[in-house]
Amino acid sequence: MAGRDRAIELLRQLQRASCRCPAHSQSYSQAPHPSACGKTTDYAFEMACSNIRYGEGVTKELSMDLQNMGARNVCLMTDKNLVKLPPVKAVLNSFSKHNINFKLYNKVRVEPTDASFKEAIDFAKKGDFDAYVAVGGGSVIDTCKAANLYSSNPEADFLDFVNAPIGKGKPVTTALKPLIAVPTTSGTGSETTGVAVFDFEHLKAKTGIASRALRPTLGMVDPLHTLHLPQRVAANSGFDVLCHALESYTALPYNMRSPCPTNPINRPAYQGSNPISDVWSKHALHILAKYLKRAVKDPGDLEARSSMHLASVFAGIGFGNAGVHLCHGMSYPIAGLVKTYHAKDYVVDHPLVPHGLSVVLTSPAVFTFTGPMCPERHLEAAAILGANIRNRKREDAGLILADTLRKFLFELDVDDGLGAVGYTKDDIPALVKGTIPQERVTKLAPRPHTEEDLTNLFEASMKIY
Structure with missing residues (x-):
């Protein structure tokens, strides 16, 4: 009965979400639509999100997840400041307890650039990793997403997957390696999304890569990691x-x-x-x-x-x-x-x-x-x-x-x-x-x-x- 009541409440929320605004008045029409090829505007939407695990101290479970995935060679990405702070130490303690084999990359740039992305990608390609762990804010998680993408597509040109019109905006069709994101800031939501943003230095403007394939396998949301934030x-x-x-x-x-x-x-x-x-x-x-x-x-x-x-x-x-x-x-x-x-x-x-x-x-x-x-x-x-x-x-x-x-x-x-x-x-x-x-x-x-x-x-x- 409780489940039925919850379902009814969700349906009411969705109904309340509809709007009579000029830009939204026809948003949620139940009228049938012709096929995709027969319309100029879209007729469907798709929901995608990483798995999320939340709890105080949940980072201790990280190594068990890697073992459950069969990971044998893990890439741990963070930045030079975070590597000294409790969130990374918690991950390293978990690795040590469960004998996880890993290599550390701590050169992530805050507000990454195409150059810093490429440096991380080179590290990932040389490491032949079968899983990734990103510990940090959006800069770290986005950099790790890019490293995973291009190391899984070693022949791709860097601009192949970058959003048009700066890049070619090609769809991602290859399977990526598992990526566990451990966010340490409360802002970007990068642990849930398939987006990686960077500064394209030649144009002095930000762009990015957007594909559902980039979504982390798991977002490990540990609120204890937020206590260090200035x-x-x-x-x-x-x-x-x-x-x-x-x-x-x-x-x-x-x-x-x-x-x-x-x-x-x-x-x-x-x-x-x-x-x-x-x-x-x-x-x-x-x-x-x-x-x-x-x-x-x-x-x-x-x-x-x-x-x-x-x-x-x-x-x-x-x-x-x-x-x-x-x-x-x-x-x-x-x-x-x-x-x-x-x-x-x-x-x-x-x-x-x-x-x-x-x-x-x-x-x-x-x-x-x-x-x-x-x-x-x-x-x-x-x-x-x-x-x-x-x-x-x-x-x-x-x-x-x-x-x-x-x-x-x-x-x-x-x-x-x-x-x-x-x-x-x-x-x-x-x-x-x-x-x-x-x-x-x-x-x-x-x-x-x-x-x-x-x-x-x-x-x-x-x-x-």
């Missing part, structure tokens, strides 16, 4: 969760995305908003609204840090299938064109605008812009984040969400716009140029946009408060 790292990671949830929930619906794939292998990982992703994205937003400020304020608040670790997973499931849009598309050149800004609490030897910060700085401007296309969703998101939307007008939805975000960011001591991280209006043409190739995500914005629109959005983001 405050600004916890905040910026949380901003990534925030934008993952907001962008996926407001993304173009899956059945308005084009083109319709002629073969399901060509259906993108980022498919547009859909009723299942909506549930995960909204749930992540609720958790973030309750716990992010606590998690930033008190690194020892295990309840808050644990909850944010789960929120990252939930948002990862949501955006990993629905996709993101303008905040992320515009963030890539913001991170890639960084001049001298060094983010507080990050142990790196190069200028860095952390990913979560680069994403959230444009969020007030972006959601002001997209508000008219799906006002109900913008209002609902604002309410979840604490706004009083009673008697508020639908036409003000974008502005209401933007003001709510400004208040939220101000309370978390976020830099005051792009100007505060080193950009001026003279940089806007380069920022726009760096956004244009990000069509994999920008095309999922619910509102069509031009280069002039992007220029205006960057200009509006120079100062937030």
Whole structure:
């Protein structure tokens, strides 16, 4: 009986997720569709996610999983800072207890580049590994995904699998080796997704690889690993969760995305908003609204840090299938064109605008812009984040969400716009140029946009408060 009640409640959630917004009004029609080849827009969506295991201290089970997989030669990837910290030590203790044969690669770059990806790929090719373990944030997990992909396709050119238009965007058809991801930050959700992002240095812009084949076999989510996070790292990671949830929930619906794939292998990982992703994205937003400020304020608040670790997973499931849009598309050149800004609490030897910060700085401007296309969703998101939307007008939805975000960011001591991280209006043409190739995500914005629109959005983001 309990199972039946749960099923009914889930169906009600899906029904509530539907929307009468201009961009979503026909999203969840039950009308029959012709075959894929007969439509210009898609007619189906596909849910994919890594297996997830959650629990305090669950990392101790890692070696047993490797033994169960029959792994005999394991690649352990992390970065130079994490290798000294408790999460990696916990993995090494597990390896030692169960006599796991492994080689360590600790040269992962925070905010990886094509060059750092290639260095890790070379290590993987030479190692002939039969399993991979990634211990770290999105940079480590994404690097490990790329190493697994190209070592399993040793004849492939690097650009073969990179997203178009920068790369060829070929589908992945070979089986990859098992990969266990042990996230140590609460932001990217990379332990759930088939996406690996990097800076393409030649263009000074971010791009990536997106394929369901890249998904980790298992995401081992141990909240104890979040207790080492400095405050600004916890905040910026949380901003990534925030934008993952907001962008996926407001993304173009899956059945308005084009083109319709002629073969399901060509259906993108980022498919547009859909009723299942909506549930995960909204749930992540609720958790973030309750716990992010606590998690930033008190690194020892295990309840808050644990909850944010789960929120990252939930948002990862949501955006990993629905996709993101303008905040992320515009963030890539913001991170890639960084001049001298060094983010507080990050142990790196190069200028860095952390990913979560680069994403959230444009969020007030972006959601002001997209508000008219799906006002109900913008209002609902604002309410979840604490706004009083009673008697508020639908036409003000974008502005209401933007003001709510400004208040939220101000309370978390976020830099005051792009100007505060080193950009001026003279940089806007380069920022726009760096956004244009990000069509994999920008095309999922619910509102069509031009280069002039992007220029205006960057200009509006120079100062937030």
